[in-house]
Amino acid sequence: MGREEAVVVGVIGACGGAGASTLAAALADGLRRAGRRPLLVDLATRGGGIDVLLGIDHREGPRWADLRDARGEVDGRALAGLLPTWCAVPVLSAHRTDPAVLDQGVVVDVCSALADACDVLVLDLPRAALAAGAGGGADLSTGAAAGAGADAEHAALVGACDALFLVTPLELPAVAGAVAAVALARRSGADRSMRLVARRPAPGRLDPWEVSDVVGLPLACVVGWDRTLAARVDRGQGPPVGARRPLGRAGRELGALVTAGTLARTPAVA
Template sequence: MERPVALVADEGLVDEVLHAAAVAGCEVERVVDVAALRGPWHGAPAVVLDEAAVVACEAEGFPRRAAVFVVGAGPPDPATWRRALALGAEQVLELPADHERLRAVLADAAEGGPAGDGRVLAVLGARGGAGASVLAVAVGQAVLAAGGHALLVDCDPLGGGLDLTLGAERQEGLRWPTLQLTGGRVPVAALRSALPGRTGGRGGLTVLSCGRSGPDPEPDAVVAVVESGRRAGGTVVCDLPRRLTPAACAALDRADLAVLVVPADVKACMAAKPLVDQAEARGVRLRAVIRGPAPGGLTASQVVDAVGVPLLTAMRSEPRLATTLDEGRFPSRARGPLARAAREVLAALHAR
């Protein structure tokens, strides 16, 4: 990927720009004059100019382009601002006061621009052992198999760790207790490099897991991670606990689709009702994934009638699922019932 380019002469401003870039996880290419700027002018994801550079670019007849940002120690004079507009400048940033705004600009550039077209899925289980975590990982695997990027976000600190479900518990990388993120903006590139996961072809699967013990993730931190994945255009899959904690609500409120995994038995149907009511009180309409087997013969239509949510899909039990997970592996059958259900959930997510 091309790097943002900066033509800034004042060393104090240069330090501010480089510091903002370092915080954003972004490298900036410095050039010394407009002749050196002409080459990357069209291809760089962002251009940072000082006032003198704005004047020089206009004098050299540089064409308009998007993502031009002007930095200075104070407000520019009106003539400089008119020249900046002619070049396509989007913002004039006074440093150091506008440091956070500059960091956000460079973070977008590091992520290939503020795509903002990612999708967020929330997965909940009607009761303990319903299989929500397994479905969440299966959706992430489906994204990876299709060549996309998925970010699994574990919001259940009592679930034993989503990395364990994925089979990545021995991989190096940060988990929620060691991430030390409280909010703000985090580049997705930084998450992908710091967290465990796997790659395949052009795609990637990253997991931010809870530890084996520890407190809930902070809601602001969940928001920062979810929005990072969304901005980068990937698929964010949030595994939520049955108890809607503040962190779980932060993810649920941002979901484009929320699914409830309901085993086909009476106890699961009864356990699902309070969770459905809590979600609907927040304006979230769940859709059901009915999981077999049905020991008492309940049909999918009977389950969704009892729970009061529309059916997304029904799936048979995955052969040897418990054994495979206990062996530290995740089911890899592309034609199995779990993989098929994951693809149907993913299709529903991207149809919204």
């Protein structure tokens, strides 16, 4: 599978703690169950890595801190083969105790190389990626990114996403965050690949479809709250993604959307 053929899917939170990293993992698992070869990349390179959330932080394998010198032609397949796995999905994450401050270009070069080693690249994006509002986007076939700095690199990756899922808890402040995120994304045209993922609970009874109207994004899926998740994560067991669990269902639903190829960009709004 050549890098030009890899689908790039981003997941981003409308507010802090929205559940974006958890959903990115569930989506990667859903894609794997659908017969795809996903690869999960956590772009919070400076720590608090997704490998802790997944309970794989004790596993051997490269982290962002080991890739400080990775510039130019990175061997994506060799790198992917060394990465720790969660549910058979290779995962690139920050190191739990060794946060990485990376040189300009490393993030895009590494993601570009990894796109050559999978058929769906799932990016767990920091919210600052939208705030940077870069134009252009990264070309993952060449590794070229517009702009400078970590935020610009992340923003460039946002621009490279074929689909971008905005995870939004069904609460007013999060909905306000989603409206702002869409406004930021609109500046670079990235809103056209955005879809809403509404996350329950809805303590004030906000309706996901009404929220979808307010935010101005098509509703891709509603994720239920799994009350067993926190304890599992705290025990190092990772989020539950079995077929009957809320995240398992959401991962399969979104995975099916991605594999069906029905996520064409929505027309630009004048």
